[in-house]
Amino acid sequence: MTGTKKGCDRGECGACTVLIDGRRVLSCLTLAVGAQGAEVTTIEGLAPDGELHPLQHAFWETDAFQCGFCTAGQVMSAVGCINEGHASTDTEIKEWMSGNICRCAAYPQIVSAVSAAAAAMRPGADDERTDR
Amino acid sequence: MRPFTYARAATVDEALGALRDPGTRLIACGTELVNWLKEGIETPARLVDITGLPLAGIDVSDDGGLRLGALARMSDVAAHPTVRDRFPVLAESLHRAASAQLRNMATIGGNLMQRTRCPYFRADVELPCNKRLPGSGCAALDGGDTSSHAIFGWSNDCAATFPSDLAVALAALDATVTAVGERGVRRIPATGFHRLPGTEPARHNELAPDELIVAVDVPAAPGASHYLKVRERASYEFAVVSAAVTLHAEDGVIGDARIALGGVAHRPWRLPAAEQALAGIALDDPAGLRAAVARSFTDARPLPGNKFKVELAQRAAVRALRTAGGVQ
Numbered sequence: 001m002t003g004t005k006k007g008c009d010r011g012e013c014g015a016c017t018v019l020i021d022g023r024r025v026l027s028c029l030t031l032a033v034g035a036q037g038a039e040v041t042t043i044e045g046l047a048p049d050g051e052l053h054p055l056q057h058a059f060w061e062t063d064a065f066q067c068g069f070c071t072a073g074q075v076m077s078a079v080g081c082i083n084e085g086h087a088s089t090d091t092e093i094k095e096w097m098s099g100n101i102c103r104c105a106a107y108p109q110i111v112s113a114v115s116a117a118a119a120a121m122r123p124g125a126d127d128e129r130t131d132r
Numbered sequence: 133m134r135p136f137t138y139a140r141a142a143t144v145d146e147a148l149g150a151l152r153d154p155g156t157r158l159i160a161c162g163t164e165l166v167n168w169l170k171e172g173i174e175t176p177a178r179l180v181d182i183t184g185l186p187l188a189g190i191d192v193s194d195d196g197g198l199r200l201g202a203l204a205r206m207s208d209v210a211a212h213p214t215v216r217d218r219f220p221v222l223a224e225s226l227h228r229a230a231s232a233q234l235r236n237m238a239t240i241g242g243n244l245m246q247r248t249r250c251p252y253f254r255a256d257v258e259l260p261c262n263k264r265l266p267g268s269g270c271a272a273l274d275g276g277d278t279s280s281h282a283i284f285g286w287s288n289d290c291a292a293t294f295p296s297d298l299a300v301a302l303a304a305l306d307a308t309v310t311a312v313g314e315r316g317v318r319r320i321p322a323t324g325f326h327r328l329p330g331t332e333p334a335r336h337n338e339l340a341p342d343e344l345i346v347a348v349d350v351p352a353a354p355g356a357s358h359y360l361k362v363r364e365r366a367s368y369e370f371a372v373v374s375a376a377v378t379l380h381a382e383d384g385v386i387g388d389a390r391i392a393l394g395g396v397a398h399r400p401w402r403l404p405a406a407e408q409a410l411a412g413i414a415l416d417d418p419a420g421l422r423a424a425v426a427r428s429f430t431d432a433r434p435l436p437g438n439k440f441k442v443e444l445a446q447r448a449a450v451r452a453l454r455t456a457g458g459v460q
Contacts, residue, residue, distance in 0.1 A: 010167050014233060023207075023236045029166045030237070033138050034159075034181055077233065084232070098367035099231020 003043035003072045007101075014100035017073040017080075018042050024080030043072040046079070055079060055117040064113035066104035074100045078114045087118035133169050140181045144312060144344065150180040151313075151342050158182050158344065160203060161237040163230075164246050171254055173247075173264060187241075187346055190215070196352030198222075202241030202345045206298070207232070209240060219350065221357035221376050221456075225301035228361045231368045241345035243298045244309065244325060248336050248398050250281060250292040262289045262333045278437035280372070283445070284397040290333035291435060293395050294326050295370050301359055303392035303400035304376035307350045313343035322348070323392075326399030355380040355388070358456035360448050362395075371395040373445045375452035384459070386410045391425070391449050396441060403428035403449065415457040418450060425449045 007015030009028050016027040019041040047053040052060070055075045065071040077100045081087050086096035093114045094107075102110060119125060141147040141158075150156045155177035159165050168174035182203070189201040192214050200209055209215055210226035230238065252259050252271040260269030272278050273291055281291040302322035309320045326337045339345065357378040363369040374394035380387045389410040393401045409424035425446050432442045454460065 009170065011163055011234060014231065017233055024233050025237045026163070026233045029161075029163050031138070031159075031162060031166065031179075034162070034183065080232065080236075086232075095367050096232050099233045 001042055001044050004076075005069055005072055007070065007073070012101070013070070013073075014077055015070045015073040017076040017100065019076060019080065022083070024077050041076075043076060046075070053079075054120040055082075055113065058113040058117040058120065059110075062109045062113040062116060063106075064109035065102075065106050070100060070102045070104075074102065074110055078110075078117065081114060082118045082121055087114055090115060093118075134172070134175045136169075136176055137178045138181065139178065140184055142184055144185055144187075144346065147180060147182050147185060147344055148313065148342065150178075151344070153178065154341070156180055160239045160242045161205075163234050163238045164242055167254075168247070173254065182344070188239075193352070198350040200240045200348045200350065202347055203239045205236060206230070206238045206240065206243060207235040210235065219305070219354060219357065221301045221304060221354070221359045221378060222298070222350065224359035225297040225361075225374075225376060228359065228367075229297040240298070240348055243296050244302075244345060244348070245337070245339070246294070246296055248292050248294045248326060248329075248333075252276060253292065262329075263292065263336075266332075266334045273435070278435035280370075280395075281435050281438055282397045283432045283434045283438060283441045284401050285328045286398065286433070286435075287329040287331065287333070289331055290329035290398070292329070292333075293397060294399050296400075297359065297361060297371065297374060297394060299326065300374055300392045300394035300400040301357075301376040302348060302350070303402055304357070304378050304390045305350050305354050306390070307348055309345055310347045310349060311339055311343040311345050313340055315342075318343065319349075323400065323402055328398045354378040354390075356456045356458070358452050360452040360455065362444060362448050373441055373448050375445070375448040376400075377449070377452040377456050379453060379456045381415060381457050384415050384457070386413050386415065386453075386457075389453060391428075391453070393445050393449065396445050405430075406449070410453070415454055415459040418454075421450045421453055422446065425453075 005015040007013035011029045018027045020038050055078050081096045087093050090111050093111050157176040159179045187201040187203040190204050190212050191199045206226045210223050216223045252261050259271040307322040309325050311318050359376045361371045361374045371394050376392045378390045391403045406425045406428040409427045413420040
């Protein structure tokens with residue numbers, strides 16, 4: 001799998017973020033042998049083949065990347081951010097996404113994407129869309 | 133990275149047994165040690181994973197104190213309702229440390245076991261550093277950049293600062309670190325857990341080679357409290373200086389205050405002279421607060437690059453006191 005990216009390789013950039021047992025963590029500081037028996041989710045496992053997770057869709061929709069190298073880590077971290085309940089305002093998103101560095105500085109669009117996805121992922125959001 | 137073998141400890145006794153082998157290092161979630169492995173700063177022959185030990189509890193004792201298991205994750209402690217309600221200084225110090233991903237991984241015990249270091253310690257090109265290679269010298273004190281370094285308690289061998297935010301809060305809270313080893317259980321005050329450099333800067337803390345941290349105990353009823361972290365960007369950055377305070381005040385007048393500073397020394401730096409002078413000072417008297425805090429700065433020894441820390445740290449202490457006391 002090539003989705004997860006090695007950036008700084010020292011726990012500073014967040015490009016390697018994956019979920020282990022549902023928690024966002026840095027894979028560059030995680031020994032694979034230590035993750036035996038745990039459920040590891042990478043960007044590849046976020047949505048069924050051929051479909052986009054709401055966050056992937058929001059990143060595409062809001063143009064939340066330029067070179068794309070940090071994007072897999074941004075998306076995985078954003079899944080954690082939303083699931084933890086830390087995506088209710090732009091300020092909160094900025095604070096709780098601060099572990100993901102974007103050298104292209106697509107930060108405003110990333111915040112928009114996380115905010116849009118948080119709304120789409122809110123319980124009942126699908127029903128509202130159907131109603132319209 | 134040098135090859136190493138890996139095993140898991142199922143009990144504290146197994147972990148202590150593993151420590152008898154000097155080539156073994158214990159590893160929890162790895163946010164500190166894995167970096168040192170990659171950089172060749174640590175070269176163990178064997179890692180023993182202790183994440184399976186039953187040390188992840190966050191317990192409130194009958195008297196209202198806290199027992200934080202050594203393997204409790206930073207994020208879980210920061211989110212714990214009792215920690216947030218009664219120990220804001222603790223929750224704030226954890227929340228402002230590192231990033232969400234690192235806080236999800238890093239443990240309370242591991243946080244305290246971080247190396248006291250400066251940028252020269254882990255420079256890409258190896259530079260003189262008495263912590264990394266004892267006797268090699270100090271690139272910072274030998275005409276280097278001392279902007280991030282200590283203003284208290286440094287020696288001619290090393291002037292690094294301890295990077296943890298949590299430890300600063302624990303020092304203000306008069307917490308104790310509980311360790312077990314061959315000789316049994318030992319309780320070490322958080323204020324003295326980390327060592328000053330002296331002539332042995334390669335020794336970072338008081339934990340003996342045969343010991344393992346099992347818990348951190350925080351006494352009940354700290355009063356009001358606050359952790360102020362001053363840094364060069366809004367999030368995800370080490371402190372330039374920080375101030376942890378606890379406070380008992382009545383009618384806006386301080387009865388009892390405790391202050392620990394981060395970013396100024398080899399360990400969290402308590403201000404006993406200031407704490408004594410603060411009793412009886414009103415929280416809405418900034419000049420009085422400042423004069424009391426200044427009592428602890430008569431022995432400050434700034435380096436060429438960090439004279440600003442002497443002023444910044446005093447202002448941080450005053451502001452943290454006022455914020456904790458609800459005065460803006």
